[in-house]
Structures are given as structure tokens and as C-alpha cells.
Amino acid sequence: MRDVAVIGIGCTKFGEKWESSFRDIFVEAGTLALEDAQLSGEKIDAMYVGNMSAGRFIGQEHIGALIADYAGMATRHIPSTRVEAACASGGLAFRQAVIAVASGMEDIVVAAGVEKMTDVGSDESTDTLTGAADREWEGFMGATFPGLYAMIANDYIHKYGMTREQLAQVAVKNHYNGARNPIAQFPNEITLDTVMKSTMVAEPLRLFDCSPVTDGAAAVIVAPLDRAKEFTDTPIKVLATAQASDSIALHDRRDISTLDATVAAGQRAFKMAHLTNKDINMVEVHDCFSIAEICAIEDLGFCKKGTAGKFTADGETALGGKIPVNTSGGLKACGHPVGATGIKQVYEIVQQLRGDAGKRQVENAKIGMTHNVGGTGATVAVHILGRV
Amino acid sequence: MRDVAVIGIGCTKFGEKWESSFRDIFVEAGTLALEDAQLSGEKIDAMYVGNMSAGRFIGQEHIGALIADYAGMATRHIPSTRVEAACASGGLAFRQAVIAVASGMEDIVVAAGVEKMTDVGSDESTDTLTGAADREWEGFMGATFPGLYAMIANDYIHKYGMTREQLAQVAVKNHYNGARNPIAQFPNEITLDTVMKSTMVAEPLRLFDCSPVTDGAAAVIVAPLDRAKEFTDTPIKVLATAQASDSIALHDRRDISTLDATVAAGQRAFKMAHLTNKDINMVEVHDCFSIAEICAIEDLGFCKKGTAGKFTADGETALGGKIPVNTSGGLKACGHPVGATGIKQVYEIVQQLRGDAGKRQVENAKIGMTHNVGGTGATVAVHILGRV
CATH class of the missing domain: 3.40.47.10 (Thiolase/Chalcone synthase)
Structure with missing residues (x-):
């Protein structure tokens, strides 16, 4: 397996984001990560996204495709995969991205995580979280x-x-x-x-x-370690x-x-x-x-x-x-x-x-x-x- | 990357399975796949499961862990990951399992898919599917x-x-x-x-x-091709x-x-x-x-x-x-x-x-x-x- 490095990171401010939709916040996080890596979206080979329950929070499944689309990746038809493991969804999305690069299957991969929790009331969000x-x-x-x-x-x-x-x-x-x-x-x-x-x-x-109910999105970009210096002076x-x-x-x-x-x-x-x-x-x-x-x-x-x-x-x-x-x-x-x-x-x-x-x-x-x-x-x- | 082979397969009968729960049907499919590969569950290194919307169909997220648990894998703490891409969830779960083995990260991996759709009424299932x-x-x-x-x-x-x-x-x-x-x-x-x-x-x-609303589960087991003959005379x-x-x-x-x-x-x-x-x-x-x-x-x-x-x-x-x-x-x-x-x-x-x-x-x-x-x-x- 190849060594893998993080070459870019981005994150929205976390909070009750009444003014933004699910789509808005992951595009914001992804854009920040691309800017951080000084990359254009055309260089991205694949995406993994961690999301627990958009099905219940916003009535939307198929989050991988949605993200690829709103991030402008649909026309290049890159693979985009949602991973779910309740509150560990983000960690598992990162892991899948690392495995995809380590395997040699992909080179430049986005690992993102997103949840928009405040579009439902607190009874509904409590019950949704019980699904974990x-x-x-x-x-x-x-x-x-x-x-x-x-x-x-x-x-x-x-x-x-x-x-x-x-x-x-x-x-x-x-x-x-x-x-x-x-x-x-x-x-x-x-x-x-x-x-x-x-x-x-x-x-x-x-x-x-107790941790709060929060809207927010984060994205990191991973690449083979031996290519990381093309994108950043400080690969991790x-x-x-x-x-x-x-x-x-x-x-x-x-x-x-x-x-x-x-x-x-x-x-x-x-x-x-x-x-x-x-x-x-x-x-x-x-x-x-x-x-x-x-x-x-x-x-x-x-x-x-x-x-x-x-x-x-x-x-x-x-x-x-x-x-x-x-x-x-x-x-x-x-x-x-x-x-x-x-x-x-x-x-x-x-x-x-x-x-x-x-x-x-x-x-x-x-x-x-x-x-x-x-x-x-x-x-x-x-x-x-x-x-x- | 290593070559990968399918060494075992299992599938429930598809239909309106009023007599069985979500948990029952994936255990049935997984057991059939293990029997087919003449494997005991102890040999399994990781699992990937495709599921579109258990969150809405049965109020349950965190399907990877649930499956590992009911398949008897929890005590060995193997990684188990749910992948979602609407009706392509199963295909993507298989792909992740293949990548995990090809990368060398894992050896014997189950790729499963499961959906229990008849526990909600047809209005709710139609709306849930619209989430795709x-x-x-x-x-x-x-x-x-x-x-x-x-x-x-x-x-x-x-x-x-x-x-x-x-x-x-x-x-x-x-x-x-x-x-x-x-x-x-x-x-x-x-x-x-x-x-x-x-x-x-x-x-x-x-x-x-139109295809119907169906309950069912399927499972296949993948392994490195060079080890496949340990388990089957007809690796694919x-x-x-x-x-x-x-x-x-x-x-x-x-x-x-x-x-x-x-x-x-x-x-x-x-x-x-x-x-x-x-x-x-x-x-x-x-x-x-x-x-x-x-x-x-x-x-x-x-x-x-x-x-x-x-x-x-x-x-x-x-x-x-x-x-x-x-x-x-x-x-x-x-x-x-x-x-x-x-x-x-x-x-x-x-x-x-x-x-x-x-x-x-x-x-x-x-x-x-x-x-x-x-x-x-x-x-x-x-x-x-x-x-x-």
C-alpha cells in the first residue's frame, strides 16, 4: 500500500445555520479545502462523504451523488460514495478515502462530512439520533x-x-x-x-x-504522499x-x-x-x-x-x-x-x-x-x- | 493492487417478508454465503453493507455495526461499514469490499446488501424512495x-x-x-x-x-485471488x-x-x-x-x-x-x-x-x-x- 497524506482542509463555522442549506454548507467546506490545497476541482478523482441521517433530517438520501453534483464534479462522473456509521460517519469516510488512495485505485480524493440537523424539531432530531x-x-x-x-x-x-x-x-x-x-x-x-x-x-x-445539535460540514483532501509536495509545503x-x-x-x-x-x-x-x-x-x-x-x-x-x-x-x-x-x-x-x-x-x-x-x-x-x-x-x- | 475473487455467495428469497425482520434477513443471507464458502465467521476480516434507507424504513441507522453484531462479529470488533448510494448501495458496497482486499488492507471481506421495505406503508415507501x-x-x-x-x-x-x-x-x-x-x-x-x-x-x-417493493438480503465474500482456492474450487x-x-x-x-x-x-x-x-x-x-x-x-x-x-x-x-x-x-x-x-x-x-x-x-x-x-x-x- 502507498503512503497517504492530507494536502488540504476546510471547515464551515459550526452552529445553527438557519441561513444555509445542506447543499450550501458542504460546498463551502469543499471549496475551502480546495483553496487550501491550491487545487481546482478538475484534479479530484473521487469523493467519500460521511453523513448519518440526511434521509430523516432533510428527506434526502443519495448524498454522494448530490455532493459530487453540487461540487461541480458530476460532468466528470467521478465516483462519490456516502459512508454511514452514525456519529462515526466522518471518521469512516476519511478511512475509505485513505484506503482508496493507499490501494492505488485513486490519486486525489476528497473526504467530507456533513450534517444539517436543525431543519427538524428537537423531538424529531432526538428520535433520529436514536437510530444510532x-x-x-x-x-x-x-x-x-x-x-x-x-x-x-x-x-x-x-x-x-x-x-x-x-x-x-x-x-x-x-x-x-x-x-x-x-x-x-x-x-x-x-x-x-x-x-x-x-x-x-x-x-x-x-x-x-452534552454536545449540542449542530449544522456543519468539513472536508479534507488526501493524496499519495509522494505527490503531496506538488500541492502543499506542509503535507501531513x-x-x-x-x-x-x-x-x-x-x-x-x-x-x-x-x-x-x-x-x-x-x-x-x-x-x-x-x-x-x-x-x-x-x-x-x-x-x-x-x-x-x-x-x-x-x-x-x-x-x-x-x-x-x-x-x-x-x-x-x-x-x-x-x-x-x-x-x-x-x-x-x-x-x-x-x-x-x-x-x-x-x-x-x-x-x-x-x-x-x-x-x-x-x-x-x-x-x-x-x-x-x-x-x-x-x-x-x-x-x-x-x-x- | 492484488487480484480479488468471489469465494462465497448467499441470498434470501426476495418478496414481502412479513414474517422476518431486517436483522433476520441479512443474517440468513450472510449465513448462506459463509456456508457456500465453507467458512466460519471467525475468518471474516471486515464487512461492507449496502443499504439505502433503513433510517426511514425501520428507524435504524448505524447498519454496519448492527450487521456485524447480529452476524456474531462484534466480539472480534471487525470493521463494518455501511455504504449508501440509493438503489446502487449494493454495487458500491461490493466495490468497497473489492478495494479493501485489493489494497491489502483486509483479506476476507463480506459485501452485503439489505433492505426491508414493507414495514412502512406505500405512501411512506414512495416518499422514501424519492430521497434517491x-x-x-x-x-x-x-x-x-x-x-x-x-x-x-x-x-x-x-x-x-x-x-x-x-x-x-x-x-x-x-x-x-x-x-x-x-x-x-x-x-x-x-x-x-x-x-x-x-x-x-x-x-x-x-x-x-415497474419493479416492485421488496424485502431481501444478499451477501458475497471476497478474498485475494491467490488465496481463493483455500475456500472454493470455483473462485470467480x-x-x-x-x-x-x-x-x-x-x-x-x-x-x-x-x-x-x-x-x-x-x-x-x-x-x-x-x-x-x-x-x-x-x-x-x-x-x-x-x-x-x-x-x-x-x-x-x-x-x-x-x-x-x-x-x-x-x-x-x-x-x-x-x-x-x-x-x-x-x-x-x-x-x-x-x-x-x-x-x-x-x-x-x-x-x-x-x-x-x-x-x-x-x-x-x-x-x-x-x-x-x-x-x-x-x-x-x-x-x-x-x-x-
Whole structure:
């Protein structure tokens, strides 16, 4: 297989984009990525797009063709493929693009992610998102995503004795980072009090433990590493791509508060890259809820099981800490347009590795990781990227 | 890239499967494919599944993980990815599986397709299928799929003077073949009269010009060609995989009654396989409506533009004709569970190439082709398979 590099990145501002349609936002992200790579669209050989549920959010399937068309690629009839794995759709789209280039099948490939979530009401979006869980055994029984992650949180707190204040520090840290990210949906700092006094959503999770409903799109362009210098002075090499699955229903897992798919995908990624977690300078993890970040950093090996609450409260995951986590602001503060999140994670890590992350720059960043979760952990995609 | 072969195939009977759930039918197809390859599930490295709209048909997204789980693969945490391109979802899932093996990323990969369409009423299924077209410029204006294909038919008849009777012969021939296929939804022969006197759906298309709403699942297993003999005495080599896109809306096309994406994907496939249409012994084309088969066999080069009506009426696409088309019965008689269709086409061609097609066997079949369309031609996947 050939080595693959990221040569261009683009992302819309995340938020409630009442003024834009689904089509508008992915064209915006794609155009930004092309501009970044100083490429014209004619050079693109194929596209992969991550999208969870445009069928229910906007009544539109066939998203690959739609994107190719509105990006001006239809007349050249390039292959364009939608990939879906709930909130991990973006991560899997990136992986398919990497495989397509690594295989030699394609040269210049766009990996995009897009979700327009605010065209339906909150009842409908909550139910649509439940489609990421087990509809028959969870959804029909009344479980929503905050409810399922609350079960994870309760199990975790029961087993490891994390305090509610430690858990809240995840959100405080992510808002601090988001306040330094121009694309963030909520670019404002918060305090421990903001979290602790916010509305209860599903005990013990409060409003500020939960990522928001978001519109947004992101795109990155990948190419063979040996051609990357044609397009950019700062190609970012894809050191590993890994993906793992687990039971769709939470109650079928070996351990409710360990995401075995995260463990498996993380180990595969480290093996593929010949690296360990000590080599990673910063990581974007899937903090759809604060407890998800706690589990993720343990299951990826950045701290011992049961210690992530203290690790976070001690500032080890903050900018300047041992392992900065979610410098973008994460899903919590940057926003979570589900299909776009996995690509936005790559967008953030590439900015860090290029030294372009501004006020949230990690010093001397050489190697970064992304971790994208579908559902409560039934799909996990992990990527490792590095400076060349 | 490595050569890839199909080593196992399985398919449910197609039909209105009131007694079975979405989960039941893909497990049935997957189990049949594993048995066919004499494989245990432990040997599977990854899965790709084509599905158009489980989000709307059964309220369930995250189909890749669901399938891996119910197929017993969750505990090994294998990658499992859903691919969507409307009615071409199955064809694209097969293509991704082929690329994954060709790249060296994976060894033994399942490509599956599944759709459970009868759990919603016909209004809802018609609207869901409209999500394969341009929702904003076609769906919201009242266009349904029969309406869009009727426009193609009217344009074609206006340009080339095909008779209504010639068009009807597509359905008569496909029902003849379907009557010889044990998995067909409608295994009954019909006459010209059956078509000509059936209910008008969208002028000039009548009920028997239209493929049905179907439940069904199909699965095939691919492996590196050099390992195929471990599993089967009759590996079938994947000689080409090609995919093309076009505008999502019909009115944006260069020519309403030529599917340029079929032309492009066909040419790419022939080039990749170093073959021409004269080398193909039989082809499964996407006859979602009778007119679609007429366009397909022309756009793939099996007869000249404007002549497919006569070509069909003359029996050249029947068993024993110049180029047998849709020996399975096609979407019309075998049925059209949208996400499964592209995989069922591969299933049929593999049966033909193995010499296992019974009463519908094409004599001395050495090379076959599949042609899978999304929407009105916004995505097309073409594959060429051959005996080793």
C-alpha cells in the first residue's frame, strides 16, 4: 500500500445555520479545502462523504451523488460514495478515502462530512439520533442518547468513584479550547458552576455535559504522499487508520463503561503506526457527552482506567498538560454535526501539525490522533497523523 | 493492487417478508454465503453493507455495526461499514469490499446488501424512495420515481420511435427468466397482454413496467485471488470495478434518455478488464423500470442507441440470444430490495459463471457483468467477473 497524506482542509463555522442549506454548507467546506490545497476541482478523482441521517433530517438520501453534483464534479462522473456509521460517519469516510488512495485505485480524493440537523424539531432530531443505537432493544424501550450515556456515567462513577466536579471539568476545559477556535459553535469559556448548575438532562448528566445539535460540514483532501509536495509545503502523513465495531446495544457489552471498540481501534492504530500513546502530542476524542471523553482517554491508554476524572481535574488534558485533549473544543464546545465530526477532528489535528492552531496551538506538535465514535461505541474509527 | 475473487455467495428469497425482520434477513443471507464458502465467521476480516434507507424504513441507522453484531462479529470488533448510494448501495458496497482486499488492507471481506421495505406503508415507501432523486428540485415538486422514469421513456420514444409493445417485451423476458429463479419474488411467466393491459402508473409506464417493493438480503465474500482456492474450487475473479456519478436531478442531464454515468462506468470497467462488450456472456442490468433496461443495454454498448426495443423484441437479450440480459429475472421479476440489488446481481453472475444457474443457465458462460444504478442515474456501479 502507498503512503497517504492530507494536502488540504476546510471547515464551515459550526452552529445553527438557519441561513444555509445542506447543499450550501458542504460546498463551502469543499471549496475551502480546495483553496487550501491550491487545487481546482478538475484534479479530484473521487469523493467519500460521511453523513448519518440526511434521509430523516432533510428527506434526502443519495448524498454522494448530490455532493459530487453540487461540487461541480458530476460532468466528470467521478465516483462519490456516502459512508454511514452514525456519529462515526466522518471518521469512516476519511478511512475509505485513505484506503482508496493507499490501494492505488485513486490519486486525489476528497473526504467530507456533513450534517444539517436543525431543519427538524428537537423531538424529531432526538428520535433520529436514536437510530444510532439499537432501535428495537433501546429506542423502542424509550432510551435516548443522553439516557444511554447517563448509564455509562453511573456505572463509571459507581465503579471508580469519580466526583461530579471532576466530570464537569471536561466541559470547562473544552469550552476554554472552543473559545480559542474560530469555527466553534460555542466560543465562550464557562466555569465549574456553569456545568453544576445547568439543567439536569439525564442524571447525572446536565446540559453542559452534552454536545449540542449542530449544522456543519468539513472536508479534507488526501493524496499519495509522494505527490503531496506538488500541492502543499506542509503535507501531513496518515500514519494509521483503524476501525472497530462492537454490539449495537449498550447492555450487550462486556463492560458498560469501557468502549472495547475504542480499545481495539486504538491498539490497531498504534500497531500500524509503530507508535505508543506516549508519542501522541494531542488527541481529538469523541466527547458527545463529558463521560465519553473520560472513557476515551482511558480506553486509548492515555491514563489508567478509573483515573481520567482526576487526570482531567489536574489539568493534564488541558493545553500545556501531558496530553492536550480536544484542542478544537471537542464536540461539546466546537459543536457536533454528526456526520462532519470525524472530518473536523482531522481538520483540527492537521491545523495543529501545521502550527496553524493560533491561540490553542500545542507547542512542537509532531503527531496527533483522532477518535470518532458511532452510537454508544458500536463503531470506532481512530487515525494517527504526523508531520513529514 | 492484488487480484480479488468471489469465494462465497448467499441470498434470501426476495418478496414481502412479513414474517422476518431486517436483522433476520441479512443474517440468513450472510449465513448462506459463509456456508457456500465453507467458512466460519471467525475468518471474516471486515464487512461492507449496502443499504439505502433503513433510517426511514425501520428507524435504524448505524447498519454496519448492527450487521456485524447480529452476524456474531462484534466480539472480534471487525470493521463494518455501511455504504449508501440509493438503489446502487449494493454495487458500491461490493466495490468497497473489492478495494479493501485489493489494497491489502483486509483479506476476507463480506459485501452485503439489505433492505426491508414493507414495514412502512406505500405512501411512506414512495416518499422514501424519492430521497434517491433531488428532494429540493424533484421531490418537493411532486416527482416520484415512476414519474421520472416515465419522462425518460417519453423522451426515448419521441427520439427513437420505439413501440409500446417493444418496451413491454423487457418485462415479458424478465418474468420468463424469473420463473426459472428460485429466489424470485414473482416466479411467473407473463404475456405481452399482461403488460399492455396492466394499470397505468405514469404514462407510458404501466404496472408491469415497474419493479416492485421488496424485502431481501444478499451477501458475497471476497478474498485475494491467490488465496481463493483455500475456500472454493470455483473462485470467480473480479476483472473490473467501476463507478461513476452524474447530476442528481434528471433535468440537469446532457441527454434525458442516455445515462452518461452508465456510459462512463461501462467504459472504465471495459478498460480496466482489457475487454469489450463482445467478451461479455451475460449481464445483469438495473431494470427498475422497463425503460431503464432499454437505456442500459445501449449505454453499455450491447446495441446501438435507439435500437434496444427491436433488439429486445427480436429475442437478442433472452436466454439463447446474443447477450442474455437479467437472467435472474432482473429487478422486475426477481424483485428490488434496493440496497440488496447490487449484491444480488453479483450473486446471479457468480451462479452463471459456476454453471449453477439451472434452467436459466447461459451456456459456456465465462465472463459476466453487473450494472447497478442509483436514482435516475446519478450513481452507477459496473463490475465484470470472470471464470479463473
